[in-house]
Amino acid sequence: MTVLETLLMASVLSAVPLMLAAAGEAIGQRSGLLNLGVEGVMLAGALAGFVAVESSGSFVLGCGAGLLAGGVIGLLFGVAATRLAASQIVLGLGVALAGQGGTGFLFRERYGLNQPLLSSGMSRPFDHLDGVPVVGPMLFGQKWFVYVAWVAVLLMGLILRTSRVGLVLKATGDSPFAADAAGVSVTTVRILAAVVGQALAGLGGAALAIVEVGFFSPGMTVGIGFIAIAIAMLGRQDPLRIAALALAFGVLRGLGAALQLTSIDIRSEFLEMIPYVGVIMLVVVMGRRARLPASLGLAYHRGARGE
Amino acid sequence: MSMTAIRAPLLSLLATAVVGTVLLLVTGHDPVVVGRVLAERTLLRRSGLEESLVSMAPILIAGLAAWIAARVGLWNIGIDGQAIVGAVAAGAIAPGLGALPAPLMWVTVSLVGMASGALWALLPAVLRARSGINEIVTTIMMTYVAFSLASWLIKGPLKDEALVAPATCSIDVSRRLPDLGDSRVHVGVLVAAGIALLAWGLARWSVPGILSRLVGEAPDAASTLHVPVSRYLIAGLMCSGAVAAFVGVLEVLAVRGSVQGDWRPSLTLPAFAALFLARRQPAWLIATSLLLGMLAYASTVAPRATGLAPDFFPMLEGILLIFLAIGEWYRRGLRADRARGGASGAGI
């Protein structure tokens, strides 16, 4: 494969965990929840997915484990943020730290100092078509999960834009009082949004471990969780925009790897910087227009000031 | 701090201890043994206590940095990045200041390091003050850029050629911050405690200290009174960055004499844990960062002493944060609502 083909293929692949986590965070943000702990949720999903695949050999089970791990954390977060009116920022930081520490701890408890690798990779269903130049490997050479993920996110985007679910979410995040007055249960909506959203983040983490790299190592997300939060905000909580941003980010990350293969002599540390600098530049350019839901991060108290 | 105020942090600590015990049991460790060993190592043995104090200093300083930003209503999640920037700046110039007497060198290095940290917080600060861009995202990104930048500098232009492992040129032991007596605790710990008391004093007796609370909690009210909110936000975040950078300065001046290429502080989250455990009071931060310092030291001795993975302790800190989030804000939320409900006067 040429460098360009490798770059494109790797970008589409590496965008997947980020895209799933960002889409999941976006669902929560739409309803008014800000979860800074996505990093921890992704790691939990990654560990759960890895252990599931390593012990059962089934990738589907691995994905399910990721979803479950994320969903459980999402449930805890949602209940704490709504019923207990906990500070979402502190809660999120706690989840991030507990997730990092917890997964590291449990990983070591189970595997000691070993670093097991998954013996088999996921299958690629459209492999035979990847002879197409330039876009062949990118479009047809991917593992099956990549297609599922992209389709799922695009579907989600359409659903949020057109269905009642999207309307209810948007209303809850914009004005929980208005939603309450329309008969919508703000608590229920937010808890469900947290469960679904963080389940996706957990799936994203699982994707990182079992689809992209094939192993688990403590702290392997290296900031992807926080980037997911940024992308969810920049993409204005719209999965379609988020998918585009995640892809751009994947390209930036892949650029670093690709450049290392060429003869251009740039230190790898500079290349590592590119994605983060890219996000900052994006934030500077788009930041002011990134309309965040008015109630983001704030707990809803019925009957307090202004009915 | 009154008895009722202390209740929430104590309950959170208790709850965390319970969860920790359960986890130990589930994974086949004996909580009593673990607890005894760790208490012995960190508290009861003199070397352990000293090491805990040494671990406490960076957490205390980082906690103060978090407090300064939180005072004006900002969340500085980029403390680690600012710390490493301070370290690199310190490690870059310290070796070259051999001509200066040691105390003067310390002051110079500190000022340069802290200025670098402040500069590192400048972009997020301005973006937030001028354009309202969320500082959580920007400070985190600056941290990752800082890590890469530091990596490049230490492995490149600043590398000490005499060593194999990448690090900046180290300063001689005689030029480093002295230790207290014959212990291993360096003076930096006292300096950190001094900064905490200074912060408490400023919050209580200085005009910017008192008004910064207004800026943080009610920015609209502050601008009504002609308090320059924008300036407070920028100054607040930059001061926060400066203080965070001091962690890095201490790494060079006291702990190691240089910056290692693989040094990656992860103080941001423990800083917030210490801050909320101390209910956002800088004076109490000294006690809570000592507690977390002990946990940090415990995580280094745990593997050999008990076979427990070091990640166990950051996990406990995270769980502590979760309990703190649920405990205190629940109570404060209720109190504020009761107050507001009765005082709204808006068309009752």
Place this chain on the structure above:
Amino acid sequence: MCHTAHEWVGVWRTCGDAMVLQVDNVDRRFGANVACSAVSLSVDAGEIVALLGENGAGKSTLLSIIAGFVVPERGTVSVDGVPLPAGDPAAALRAGIGTAFQHVSLAPELTVRESLELARIDVSQAAPHLRPTRSLDVRVADLSVPERQQVEFLKARMLARRVLLLDEPTSPLGEADVEPLLRDIRTVAASGTACVFVTHRLQEAMAVADRIVVMRRGHMVDQLVREDGDWPSGTREALLAAMFGDAFVTDHGAKDQAPPAARETVGDTIVISGNVGTAPLDISLEAGRVLAIAGIAGNGQGDIVDLLSGATATRIVVEHGTRTLEDAALHQWVERNVALVPEDRFREGGAVSMPLGETLVARDLAGGRLSRWGLVSRRRIRARAGEMIRGWEIQPADPTVPFGSLSGGNAQRVLLARALDPLPRLLVAAGPTNGLDHTSVEMVRRYLRAAADAGTAVVTIEYELDEALRHADLVSIVHGRRLSPPEAAARADRQRLQAMMVGGWSA
């Protein structure tokens, strides 16, 4: 809608068959503030009941309780004989209660259509009632304040199968829109819905209600019923007496004090220039006079306040025209000489959890008084705060209580104390009497007048023309961000000014 048997059983109750809404013995307090005490109310099908009372009487709280947004400490609410679970807005909706809130319950980012769909309202049935026919696909945030109120009303009437609750529905409307709204209420009532309509305006209550219930300080104090379509003579006086108690004897409509004597010698004039929206605006203010800028909410008052308080001003001319200030000099002058009493007491006045003492001295600290080299002793803060608390009779007289725990009236005392001491050259007070009870309103007016008498130029933003005319020397109307030339309040033509408030004027 006929009343056959009335019995006084501690509360007026009507014959059981037609009764739709029953509120039974409801209690609710907020801290020390009694919002509702043993309140009972029953409303028949097709009946319109007006809940009358001044600000702080407890009317909105009662409505919130019926709609399920506030949980009463005691008592029940029933619809068609079935008690509703407390604190459950969804249950209230299911029982057929539709509510139009004073603080509009519409999400700003949603369109009108989406807002209706959210509440599961059939848009095709609702659309014909929308007046004027604005596109359904406009965002709520892009609507004007009266338009938003109309959408709120529309939503409420579509949801009100059995009960319609309205909280001050006419406050943001111009005079021209009030009559159509009252007509709509009558239409809804005619279809058998029980209507409860909260207001503090006597005129409107008498215009549309079948029965008026008066609340004062959380209690229901009186009830008057229309007989054969007309109000018995003396109703107005009876209502006023019930609303304000024996202390208030004169008619609410008449001027209760002689207008301030016209001053011959004029003090200094301050001219503030800047841009309001895109149009340039010059406002001229006289020291020692009170200028009231009256208008309907949503006509640019916020921009005017920003200009007057110096935030968006580009040029200020003072000292009889001899000194022009711009840029840095302008901001310095503003910091030293302009004080603002903001409209939202608790969001723009101080931090809810900050102690009263620090809140009081905040302006002094910001101005560099009280401190030396940036430091100030706690003793000096306590002394100064004590001085202000005593001088302005702030309750509770304890500088350690959090600012947020104060009542509306006391919070306003804090804002005034801060703004008037030291006396500024220009005082801007936005909606200074909003949401306050009668005693506090009088207190505010007294202090504003005293400030003017001491030489300050006072500007107030008013939402009720009558109040403006009664307390100001000069009146200006604001409409669509334009300001009319100030006229003497004593000689003003009320009708013409009302028309200007609603429809503007030609240049």
